[in-house]
Amino acid sequence: MPTDQSPRIEDEIAEARAAQVPTRRAVSPGMEARLYTAHPVLDHGFVRVVDYMGDDSAICQAARVSYGKGTKSVSNDTGLIRYLMRHWHSTPFEMCEVKLHVKLPVFVARQWIRHRTANVNEYSARYSILDREFYIPRGEDLAAQSVVNNQGRGETLTGAEAQRVLDWLREDSDRAYDHYEAMISQDGQQGLARELARMNLPANIYTQWYWKVDLHNLFHFLRLRADAHAQYEIRVYAEILCEIVRDWVPAAYSAFEDYRLGGAQLSAKGVEVLKRRLAGEEVSEESSGMSKGEWREFVGVWG
């Protein structure tokens, strides 16, 4: 937990973590250890598990549409889960759910919210006053525009340019927040409504939300956002979520890692090129029938 979290949130989390009740529900030991622990992300953000439902055996139970444990041995369950993942039989994975409390910069939230198959409740900046907390990248994360990918970053910025950027980011954030505070102040004036005053705040200010999603859609989110092509600032959230999911549903996560995260998709043209290569033919970009971009991505995976 970052040290500058508001004490109120820290107390609430500690209180929730201390409370224990006996249950007849399925519990995942790995997830129990994660519950109510705020995992720091970026400079002021965090992810914590508020609640969850189901475990690996809940996936198998649904797949077999049976009652009770629904399985006889762990290796059976593991094999079934791998089969489901391999064949895109996805609904059994929807039987598991997780509810997260996430604190994240607004520009990261804009990417995250595009994942529509989740339930979200966000901090209200109409009702409450936002904290003076802005994401300022570390020096090593401050990068120049990529020259090969319009939607990405390249070399790390250095020297006077890096310093100038950091100074501007800090100054702009501070100045905007000073004006925000001055506008809502009721000291000797009426004070602008919070819902209006917030409009001058930059996209690196932090927001918070509760985000509830089922495991199938969480895997979809992680597949896209833990990927090397995702922006670093959302990828670090996805990476900690991968660790949490691995502890929650080890068999399902292992299948996901194998078939989705670590796996690769092949087009029909790609299959054809691989077959020709295996038959000893030298295939070039021109003779592959692929576009420049397709060929670059194909060679990136298959060499």
Ligand SMILES: Cc1cc2nc3c(=O)[nH]c(=O)nc-3n(C[C@H](O)[C@H](O)[C@H](O)COP(=O)(O)OP(=O)(O)OC[C@H]3O[C@@H](n4cnc5c(N)ncnc54)[C@H](O)[C@@H]3O)c2cc1C
């Ligand atoms: C690297 C990267 C770059 C991106 N760049 C851009 C960009 O430049 N501009 C931009 O606008 N977005 C961009 N996105 C966002 C992207 O287009 C998706 O909106 C986002 O990844 C959410 O994916 P999704 O719709 O599959 O997820 P979800 O909304 O969670 O949906 C999951 C699945 O449910 C189904 N579904 C959900 N809602 C509907 C619906 N209303 N109708 C039909 N099917 C539905 C679809 O099958 C969908 O795949 C980018 C994403 C990534 C990962």
